[in-house]
Amino acid sequence: MKQQIPRILVFIFGIFLIFQFFVPHESSEWVFEYLLDWNIIIGVFALAVGIWSLFKVHVEKIRTHKVGWQYSYITLGALLSMLIFGFTSRNGDEWGWFFVFWLSAVMVLLMIIQAMAAKGNTLMSVILAGAFAVIAVIIGAADNAWAFHFQTAEPLQATMFRRSFDFVLISIHATMFSLLAFFIASAAYRAFRARNVMATLLLLSALIVMSRFNPYLEPIFGEYLARTSNWLMNVPNLAAQRAIVMGVGLGIVATALKVILGIERGYMGKG
């Protein structure tokens, strides 16, 4: 039964979505959008499951003192901080006791983690967690300089959230992305070694395509390079790409049919 019900559901919804593609009527669109809404709802709940998984993995890492376990505190602390910043905003120009509240909340989390990860006595961590929780609740209730906003997206534009996002997260992302340039250089070096005839052809093609954008060669060979590289990109390259795209298209249809018909059940853990 555990296998049958998902298979029946997959069959019904799979067949419906195939037909939906050919039916432009509003009713069909409505059902499709309704199903997409379900997707979003499931996604929201799954996010909670995901965060719980992340929490458990890092607590386990701290408990077993795996390599770099200290960073797990930072990960979980940052997770809670962004959560707090995302639900709070100032009422005026002053912060009041906000940062004490934030620190207390983070300390509550860290003490809980400590209690979960500790192998021996956890009483002290629990007492401290309770003490910090009391401080956080008192400040949260009494301080009027800031407020929680659960019904509006206003805190997403608030100072702390925006600054953490713009000046920390985006910078870190940009750093990771910029590493790509160096990895491309190292990968290109490996790819373009002329080990045999095919590799030499690849190297020559790459040289022509790259030289096209070389400002020093452009005045002399500009037109020739442009024409040759355009041909390389639009004829052999595109032909190969289209062949792959065609194969991918067929693969998608085949996999979808296998899943809908219940032939392939690997996604349910039944290979």
Next chain:
Amino acid sequence: MRDVLKLVTVLVLCAWATGAAQVEPPVGDSLPTAPAPPPPAPVTNLQAQDTENDHGHSITLTWDLSADDGAGQRSVVMYEVFRWFPHQMDVVDSLRDAISTAQENVRAFRSDLPRAEHALRELKDDPGKLDRLRFSVARPDDAAFVLTAEYAVRALEDTIAAMTEQGPIIASRIGPMKDQFYRALDQLREVHARFPENGGWRLLGQVGFGINRYENSGSKEKTAPDFYPDYTDLYYRVEAVTADPSVRSEAAQAGPVQSKGQWFHTGKKPVLLFVLIFFVLTVVFVRLAKKGTDLYVRPLSGIEAVDDAIGRATEMGRPILYILGLGTADQVATIASFNVLSRVAKRVAEYQTPIIVPCYEPIVMAVAQEVVKSAYLDAGRPDDYKEESVFYVTYYQFAYVAAVNGIMLREKPATNIYMGKFFAESLLLAETGSLAGSIQIAGTDEIAQIPFFIVACDYTLIGEELYAASAYLGREPILLGSLKAQDWAKAGIIMIALVGMISMIFNWPAFAELFQVVD
């Protein structure tokens, strides 16, 4: 005396010059006024039809061009399209605006009220804060400061009182207004049928000369400003207009016409045909495979390497890292990756080798957990399954890369398997894995990422091979049957492409048109 004479002379000359300048030109010889140009010929054969292959809410108008468009007087510069709107439409629009404004006000009240109350408290506690609260019109040392502060307090109190009183009143009126709005919408069909009573023509748009088509479409959302009612009698008119907008042709009129959605998209017939043929092929080959027919499929080195890679990891006592990519659980590449994961996890369980599956998407994580758990169960080792082996990392692309790269460098997995959707992170992951000394097997259908994987990984499944991987690993006849169907379909497509190419060379587009898909 001479000066006086000079002055008199100058005055006389000035008076003469002024008088001469004020003399009007002779009347009677006025410039000939151009005769008003004749109006252009009207458009003919105006047709208003429901737009094909859509969800409704759209009418397409076509007409024969005016005789003066590009010929005759050549005076037509554009065509103006009008639609008849009943006055009820104004009622609907007003109610929609009123509801929208009320909702905005309630939202603003909810958000501003705590701020205003906070500002009032601050101001009452410490009037010196006035300047910082930005209500100040005077400096704190100004004599008028106290008065200004008092005024600010009063103004804030009034605002808070207004918000507190008006907010609930406005909120309570939104519901009845909505009822009224939907009642007005329900009456639209009826009032349109009373054409031409209680309504008027509204300009919808203009199209340039030489164009004889106009599509009038709108939103299906009843609350949208451009809501377009279906199953309602609509009337249109088109006028040919000259460079002088006041000179225009007589209006050609069309209607009543109703828009409605279609139940079959005729432009997608070739796709439906292909899906049906492929479906039949798959069923036929699966049945053949079930009967025991030997179906040959060419070997894939990347798939054959999976067993060796798992063996290597077991020998080295290191884990296997399985990356499902950045795709969501509803993408077929991710589903194919789940299928491969299932096979890999089963063998990993048999060999008692640890597996690490960091996930980018929570739903993917939930499915992957179930897949790995079931695989361990199938392998007869349910106790060896650790829930922490499949975990969620983050929904940010480069944060995910950082986390996975960290795992690669810390855990030093013997084998990295990348299967699914990959984007800019493909090379960052694969190069780090290569630096960590892992055997790497990748498979993706993202064409732009395939070269990166080919360069940085030991084995790469290109495009469709990802979808075939599960069948290869399982070696089950039924799955191999579906692979065979894929091969036959591919052969068919190649044949059709060749015939199409030849037909186009000989200028016979009819064959290619058979496969044309209209979106």
